[in-house]
Amino acid sequence: MRPAAEDRSFDAVARIAFERLYERHFDRVAGYVLARTDRDDAGEALARTFEIAWRRRAEMPVDSLPWLLGVARRVLADSRRAERRRGALIERIEAHSRPLVETHEDAIGDRQAFLQALSELTPDQLEALLLTTWEGLSGKQAAAVLGCSRGAVAVRLHRARRRLRDVLEEPAAPAGQLPRMRSAKETT
Amino acid sequence: MTDDLDRLLLALRPRQAELVAEVFPPARRREILAGAMREQPIPAAPAPTRRGPRPRRRIALLLAPVLAAALAAVVLAGALTGSGAQQAAGAVVFHRTASGEVVAIVRDPFVAQRQLDLAFADRGYRIHVELMPVPPGLVGRVIYADQQSGGRIEPLLRGLCASGGGGDCRTVGVVISRSYKGAGTIALGRPARAGESYASAASAFATGERLHCSGLLGAPAGQAQARLRAQGIAVEWREDVQAGTSSSSTSPRSAPSGSYVWEGVMTAPGRVVLFVQPRPWPGDPAHGSLNDRGCR
Numbered sequence: 320m321r322p323a324a325e326d327r328s329f330d331a332v333a334r335i336a337f338e339r340l341y342e343r344h345f346d347r348v349a350g351y352v353l354a355r356t357d358r359d360d361a362g363e364a365l366a367r368t369f370e371i372a373w374r375r376r377a378e379m380p381v382d383s384l385p386w387l388l389g390v391a392r393r394v395l396a397d398s399r400r401a402e403r404r405r406g407a408l409i410e411r412i413e414a415h416s417r418p419l420v421e422t423h424e425d426a427i428g429d430r431q432a433f434l435q436a437l438s439e440l441t442p443d444q445l446e447a448l449l450l451t452t453w454e455g456l457s458g459k460q461a462a463a464v465l466g467c468s469r470g471a472v473a474v475r476l477h478r479a480r481r482r483l484r485d486v487l488e489e490p491a492a493p494a495g496q497l498p499r500m501r502s503a504k505e506t507t
Numbered sequence: 508m509t510d511d512l513d514r515l516l517l518a519l520r521p522r523q524a525e526l527v528a529e530v531f532p533p534a535r536r537r538e539i540l541a542g543a544m545r546e547q548p549i550p551a552a553p554a555p556t557r558r559g560p561r562p563r564r565r566i567a568l569l570l571a572p573v574l575a576a577a578l579a580a581v582v583l584a585g586a587l588t589g590s591g592a593q594q595a596a597g598a599v600v601f602h603r604t605a606s607g608e609v610v611a612i613v614r615d616p617f618v619a620q621r622q623l624d625l626a627f628a629d630r631g632y633r634i635h636v637e638l639m640p641v642p643p644g645l646v647g648r649v650i651y652a653d654q655q656s657g658g659r660i661e662p663l664l665r666g667l668c669a670s671g672g673g674g675d676c677r678t679v680g681v682v683i684s685r686s687y688k689g690a691g692t693i694a695l696g697r698p699a700r701a702g703e704s705y706a707s708a709a710s711a712f713a714t715g716e717r718l719h720c721s722g723l724l725g726a727p728a729g730q731a732q733a734r735l736r737a738q739g740i741a742v743e744w745r746e747d748v749q750a751g752t753s754s755s756s757t758s759p760r761s762a763p764s765g766s767y768v769w770e771g772v773m774t775a776p777g778r779v780v781l782f783v784q785p786r787p788w789p790g791d792p793a794h795g796s797l798n799d800r801g802c803r
């Protein structure tokens with residue numbers, strides 16, 4: 320008929336715990352969102368993400384960052400402009416990333432070629448790759464973000480790396496031209 | 508090749524920290540947090556479910572003190588100047604204001620539940636008022652509420668003292684709207700007896716709470732433990748542990764060395780949960796803006 324006393328007892332503790340979680344993970348979640356949308360929409364997406372997190376915090380696992388990133392990912396995907404955003408990810412990387420150091424260029428090719436290689440990946444492959452490299456997540460954590468199995472993440476990573484190697488071994492595209500991104504339907 | 512790929516990918520990672528700091532300055536961060544937590548201010552428990560086919564409305568007013576205080580002031584004015592005939596109904600005193608609202612004040616916050624229920628039933632209300640032990644700052648406030656549509660019941664908060672003493676005393680009571688016809692439950696905070704655990708809690712450093720202006724916010728954990736022990740307050744510790752991308756909270760048995768107090772919650776009159784971190788309290792209003800307000 321009414322909530323048990325122990326369930327009601329620590330609403331303040333829950334608030335404080337959430338504020339601390341917010342402080343801990345805000346930068347990571349904000350960085351994730353800003354890498355995938357423009358700054359005007361990032362605030363809205365973040366607000367929605369943490370609103371959902373607060374409402375559903377009972378479902379939040381101890382390892383909360385992947386869960387939060389997963390919420391942010393779904394919030395971005397729900398946006399009507401998600402398709403445009405996804406297509407702009409490579410351009411965003413290009414705009415905001417650091418210049419490549421010379422040794423990397425020597426080893427793998429120039430920056431343009433690598434960006435071109437990234438754009439050849441499917442969205443799922445690219446996301447798995449960036450979650451495990453940029454965000455430093457394990458395969459299990461990346462699976463939690465993507466809402467798939469660890470095996471699926473492993474397959475996507477394997478295919479992504481193989482495709483990157485294949486593309487990088489091909490002659491580079493003319494400077495300034497980035498191939499279109501593949502859709503999720505083309506390859507998994 | 509794999510290592511080279513990873514290094515190259517990392518080199519392409521946008522300058523996140525600078526961008527995040529630029530786009531989300533502290534004020535914007537606080538705004539987003541406040542907005543997120545504004546929804547469902549009493550969400551720790553699932554919404555109570557009750558029998559009956561009619562839709563019920565759950566209200567949550569814990570974070571609306573300004574509105575509630577304004578309401579209480581209006582009701583008080585009506586009670587004092589209107590046609591309100593005061594009737595004592597055992598455990599509860601009822602006033603009807605000039606505007607037709609009914610103010611019900613609980614005379615004894617430790618009254619038996621059955622007496623409370625009977626008092627409201629005698630007046631024709633199907634209202635279950637439950638009193639729950641809370642820290643001083645939450646006395647008179649709503650802990651949770653569940654009621655049907657068709658009128659409303661609101662907390663009286665303070666401003667009117669059942670004993671007639673006025674001043675700082677906090678009254679436990681509700682305001683029942685003129686049109687209220689349904690059945691409902693409202694749980695209000697009452698003072699806690701010695702040894703009782705609080706059913707709800709606020710920050711121990713908030714205004715009116717036990718550790719407000721105590722100087723312990725930001726103090727080394729060991730120092731806080733010694734001072735609280737001297738005051739007869741038992742401490743339960745919570746410490747953040749960060750391992751890679753994962754973070755969790757541990758419960759050390761004693762004050763963690765090298766840690767500082769960042770937050771606290773009184774869970775009973777002589778018991779507090781202190782949250783500590785291995786870095787000094789930043790003294791930034793963003794970290795608990797209501798804590799130790801007015802102390803410095």
